[in-house]
Amino acid sequence: MPFLYYRKLDQVLNLSGNRIKFKRIKDQNKKNLPNDGWSSNHDWTVWNWLRDHKNNNIAWIWKSIKKHKEKKADISDAGMIYADGNPSKFQKFLGDHI
Structure with missing residues (x-):
């Protein structure tokens, strides 16, 4: 039934x-600045640490974001929970385990 x-x-x-x-949060999609937000468009290099992580639970995140329908490195919805994040802050936040 349509709205x-x-x-x-x-x-x-x-x-x-x-x-x-x-609370309105700032845009989490800084596609032209891959180190400054949750979306790096098609630049996956800022997320390689996920792919290469020794903890399989963290490496799973890489596999999950690789399923993006447009093949983009975009986890900008994470900004609804972790505002003003970026790949290096996320790496520090996760550390060696979830």
């Missing part, structure tokens, strides 16, 4: 009586 109504974010917040807590 009958569409609302803009500001309308939804207003309709909720401002009970919805919302």
Whole structure:
């Protein structure tokens, strides 16, 4: 069944009586700056540490992001949990284990 109504974010917040807590985050897709965001477009080199990681659970992340339908190195949805991240911050965050 298709949706009958569409609302803009500001309308939804207003309709909720401002009970919805919302924080707008900055764009996590700095495709032309592969070391500065969660998306490096088609430059996989900044993520090679995932591919080569000795912990299979971390190396699995590489296999997972390789499944992107457009073959891009893009995990920008991670920015909804870890805002202002990048490959080196993520590497430091994970360390040797999950």
